[in-house]
Amino acid sequence: MRLESPTTLAPPPTLAPGSATLRAQFPLLQQVIHGAPLAYLDNAATTAMPLEVMDALQAFETRHRANIHRGVHSLSQYATDDYEAARATLHQFVGASAEHELVFTSGTTESLNLVAQGLWAGGPDQAWLRAGDEIIVSGLEHHANLLPWQQAARQSGAVLRILRPDAQGRLHVADLQALLSPRTRVLALTASANATGERPPFEELLRMAAQAGALTVLDAAQAAAYAMPALAHIDCDLLAFSGHKMHGPMGIGVLVGRRSALERLEPLRLGGDMVAQVRWDGADYAELPARLEGGTPNVAGAVGLAAAARFIEQVGRDAIAAHVHALRAQAVQGLARIPGVRVLAAHATQSALVSFVAEQGHPHDIGTLLDARGIAVRTGHHCAQPLMDHLGLGPSTRASFAAYNTSDEVERLVAAVAHAVEVLR
The missing domain is CATH 3.90.1150.10 (Aspartate Aminotransferase, domain 1)
Structure with a gap:
């Protein structure tokens, strides 16, 4: 039973x-x-955790703790159900549509690194980022949405451009318009600046970049606890957030976005559960989201994060x-x-x-x-x-x-x- x-x-x-x-x-x-x-x-x-999240974590650890997707025994199947139910809860929480897929990560930092590195790691013939391309990053960003793009520019030969704020810390649509060019491949932007609280007009900025043909990336870590944008209603290809900033566990986060954008990313964690078939001389990767979730996942963290999302919705x-x-x-x-x-x-x-x-x-x-x-x-x-x-x-x-x-x-x-x-x- x-x-x-x-x-x-x-x-x-x-x-x-x-x-x-x-x-x-x-x-x-x-x-x-x-x-x-x-x-x-x-x-x-970091936000505090409510009892509801703690109860969900304890219930999983005491009743269903097992590895997922790999066992025929009941606990493995229960744990798999819990993990995928958490994915469905968070898919709904971010307002995603059928064209979106959700990948569990360790947090916003890993999510953004996965995007930035995954766009150049496929080699010059397959990578989304190539020499001479341009990456635009806002000047409001946490280091986690700047340093990965600095590295991506160095590794790919792309040019990093900064959308600088004014003296009061505001971003302006006209300034982005001046930076956009036929070579713009990425716009990376925050939904809310963690250092100042500035809330940029990200909806319009993302729309402009998307119309210019750029891949759009939104850091929603500071918005997750009360102002998560509805993903299906904005021109955002990839969105990242963390559990510990929305009353969830530490060490769990999400990268969610259009399946077509996620498929551009070269997997960075190679190993168990992210492959469909392995040979001595190569391997075929699994379909999304598994191909970007190599290794044993933080199942308890996913369960706790889903409980945190439900708590926010209830309040x-x-x-x-x-x-x-x-x-x-x-x-x-x-x-x-x-x-x-x-x-x-x-x-x-x-x-x-x-x-x-x-x-x-x-x-x-x-x-x-x-x-x-x-x-x-x-x-x-x-x-x-x-x-x-x-x-x-x-x-x-x-x-x-x-x-x-x-x-x-x-x-x-x-x-x-x-x-x-x-x-x-």
Whole structure:
């Protein structure tokens, strides 16, 4: 008799963003740090996991843990069902259509590396990228959507071009139009800048690049928890995101896109489960998605990620978005009143994070003083050093919000920053 699959566990009751009922679903938040209740404001780096996700992980590990696709015994078949059910859940979560396929990876970084490397690794006769081609990458990007394209340009002989933001960190459609040419082969772009919160007009930018014949790649890591775009409704060939930024497990992510785009990628992980037939002198690769999922996959991670997607849907994306936008607006208003504090991209109202710099006081010192009050933030270049250098800022302090954060935590943040600036002054 088959045990209940983790993908069919009953969801928790209806939850409202910021409510005590919702916060109770997150054990991580029930802590005291340095004598103060934890205010976890580092969600752009990693979000907390709710009990529903933990229960799904435990159910899989205790009932169905086995390798998939390779066994005739019941547990292997159950695990395979769980894995493929998770794929179907996430296919729906991103608004994909029948022309899209979904590949599990270890996260956004692996997904983007798989794309960038897979486009040149097939050799000069088969690769999508060749000498003289042009790659356009936005200047807002996390290093994970810049470094792979730098390498792809070096290896293929292509030219890397940067769509630079203006002095306020905005991207402009006219600037992309000036960069596009008959040799443009790729546009790689973020749906939301992790360092500033800028939300570029990615729908229009992707449309322009697609019309120019370019392959379009969207980093949706920062949008996954509340603003995942509907893939079938945008001109996006390939989209990447991570589980740990949307209340799911670490070490699991997704690359999803048009089957025709995924088929252009040369597999980078060769071995079990990604082949149809192997000979001494060669091999025939399996069909998608298996051909890009070589090796034993993170089955539990996939199950947990699907549970996280269901949790987000239950709370409601629109409700989460309205909540985090309101917290961000409150933080911007409060921080802007502190003498010597400059808020980055204050205009970016569709964001879940706020970054700032202080005239006196290094971000690491500010972050340490905030931690002493139980407030967790992120400090540094946020893996976007070229952007911060372009804006003439250097490192910054970043607070980022999720469905479980509250207005009281924002007030604590503003008061603690004011205290830190005064101390460091």
